[in-house]
Amino acid sequence: MVGELLHEIMRVIDVPAFDFDHDSTAKRLSAFIDDGIYDGFVAFDDAKAIGFATVYQSHSxxxxxxxxxxxxxxxxxxxxxxxxxxxxxxxxxxxxAGRGWTMLEVTTPPLPSFDRTLSFYERSGFEITGGRKLKLKL
Structure with a gap:
């Protein structure tokens, strides 16, 4: 599903913003979970995975x-x-809450193409607190 997410974003924004390889992503996820730095949750409809969410600890x-x-x-x-x-x-x-964190933070894909996503988070109690997410490849 990670591939589906990234391909949907790239299709909508028409920019090849992500390099996705299923096998290396699966290995990375496994390592993140084994190291305790990433938690993941999967939603199922019967035995079929229909959604997922991940979270990691940040500091600031x-x-x-x-x-x-x-x-x-x-x-x-x-x-x-x-x-x-x-x-x-x-x-x-x-x-x-179980980890004692005081907040959750999320960045939406580029707007206005993902206004619906922003609206979902706002309806869920998230507040806009900053600008755009930027990255620098090293």
């Missing part, structure tokens, strides 16, 4: 220390608008 002065960053949250298009994303956010929030 503005965040009052440790908090959670949500790098990925995805629900397959055929299952959207059914409360799956909200359930995944609830799992992330419960995980964050």
């Amino acid at each position: 002065l503005y965040g009052n220390g440790a908090y959670g960053t949500i790098p990925e949250l995805f629900v397959r298009p055929s299952h959207r608008s059914r409360g799956i994303g909200k359930q995944l956010l609830a799992a992330l929030a419960g995980n964050a």
Whole structure:
């Protein structure tokens, strides 16, 4: 599903913003989970995975220390608008509270193409606090 998420973003923005390889991504996820630096939650419809969300610990002065960053949250298009994303956010929030984090932070894909995504997070209690996410490849 990570590939589906990244390909959807790239299709909508028409920019090859991500390098995705299934096998290396699966290995990286496994290592992140084994090292305890990444938590993941998967939503199922019967035995079929229909959505997922991940979170990792971040630190900052503005965040009052440790908090959670949500790098990925995805629900397959055929299952959207059914409360799956909200359930995944609830799992992330419960995980964050259990870790003693004071907040969760998320960045949406580029707007206005993903205004609906922004609206979802705002309806879920998130507030806009900053500008755009930027990256520098090293």
